[in-house]
Amino acid sequence: MTENNRPHHTKRSGDDxxxxxxxxxGRGEGSGKNTHDSHKTNxxxxxxxxxxxxxxxxxxxPTPNAVAGGKREKPNNAQSATNRTKNRRRRTSEPxxxxxxxxxxxxxxxxxxxxxxxTHRKNYRRSTYPSTQMETRxxxxxxxxxxxxxxxxxxxxxxxxxxxxxxxxxxxxxxxGRLLWSMPKGHVENGEDIAVTAERxxxxxxxxxxxxFAELGVIDYWFVSDGTRIHKTxxxxxxxxxxxxxxxxxxxxxxVSWIPASALIEHFAYADERKLARIAHTLLPDLxxxxxxxxxxxxx
Numbered sequence: 001m002t003e004n005n006r007p008h009h010t011k012r013s014g015d016d017x018x019x020x021x022x023x024x025x026g027r028g029e030g031s032g033k034n035t036h037d038s039h040k041t042n043x044x045x046x047x048x049x050x051x052x053x054x055x056x057x058x059x060x061x062p063t064p065n066a067v068a069g070g071k072r073e074k075p076n077n078a079q080s081a082t083n084r085t086k087n088r089r090r091r092t093s094e095p096x097x098x099x100x101x102x103x104x105x106x107x108x109x110x111x112x113x114x115x116x117x118x119t120h121r122k123n124y125r126r127s128t129y130p131s132t133q134m135e136t137r138x139x140x141x142x143x144x145x146x147x148x149x150x151x152x153x154x155x156x157x158x159x160x161x162x163x164x165x166x167x168x169x170x171x172x173x174x175x176x177g178r179l180l181w182s183m184p185k186g187h188v189e190n191g192e193d194i195a196v197t198a199e200r201x202x203x204x205x206x207x208x209x210x211x212x213f214a215e216l217g218v219i220d221y222w223f224v225s226d227g228t229r230i231h232k233t234x235x236x237x238x239x240x241x242x243x244x245x246x247x248x249x250x251x252x253x254x255x256v257s258w259i260p261a262s263a264l265i266e267h268f269a270y271a272d273e274r275k276l277a278r279i280a281h282t283l284l285p286d287l288x289x290x291x292x293x294x295x296x297x298x299x300x
Contacts, residue, residue, distance in 0.1 A: 142197035143185020144237035151292040160285035162262040171255035180269035207247035210239030
């Protein structure tokens with residue numbers, strides 16, 4: 001075969017091949033997977049020779065791919081039209097959240113937060129706090145002061161010597177071991193008259209029989225016992241001594257004693273009973289004169 005009859009093969013030069021490769025690389029960087037969209041948007045990747053010539057003309061501007069330390073970073077090209085369309089469709093397909101949806105979402109987050117590990121102890125401590133609503137019970141008691149020596153306390157000039165009038169008090173030990181003095185009193189039984197309760201409780205706690213002849217006053221207070229709020233009302237009376245001797249057989253009573261009426265106020269441990277003692281100081285002189293006028297002496 002002659003040289004003229006040999007098949008003619010066009011030999012591509014190295015410059016032409018490298019130019020086509022660079023053209024493909026530049027075209028692929030801007031288009032992503034779909035190259036047709038890049039032709040539609042008329043985007044053309046810049047040539048390496050063009051970038052080098054621009055940098056040589058302006059040496060102060062850094063190259064797009066140059067970073068500190070000489071490392072190469074990925075090109076920050078704009079999104080293609082296809083990606084922008086997908087993102088736009090994705091955004092428009094999501095329904096708008098209403099105020100109700102936002103509140104529901106917030107409740108779900110709060111519920112999930114309380115169910116996380118480590119929060120069960122906090123919730124347990126919060127749930128062990130006692131309830132503010134407590135059972136309430138109403139109680140009524142009655143008692144008073146047993147008085148001895150009323151008629152004998154009246155002086156010839158008509159004045160009354162309170163130091164010659166004696167009243168029976170009971171003493172109880174508190175948690176600190178202190179002896180606290182108070183009036184004898186107790187709970188009113190069902191269907192029982194208040195005056196009868198006062199006479200019975202005085203006899204049970206002091207061993208003395210007394211007879212109610214005047215009212216002293218009523219006090220009320222609140223306290224808590226075994227998780228129950230109790231509103232207690234106590235009716236106090238003045239009792240005339242009839243007979244009996246002091247004893248402390250009641251297990252709740254530590255000591256029983258006759259106290260001069262002149263020292264009554266400072267003996268009481270509670271403020272409400274000290275108030276009643278001041279009332280007694282104003283009542284006793286007239287009651288003593290009345291007892292003397294009626295010839296009621298103290299039994300011996």
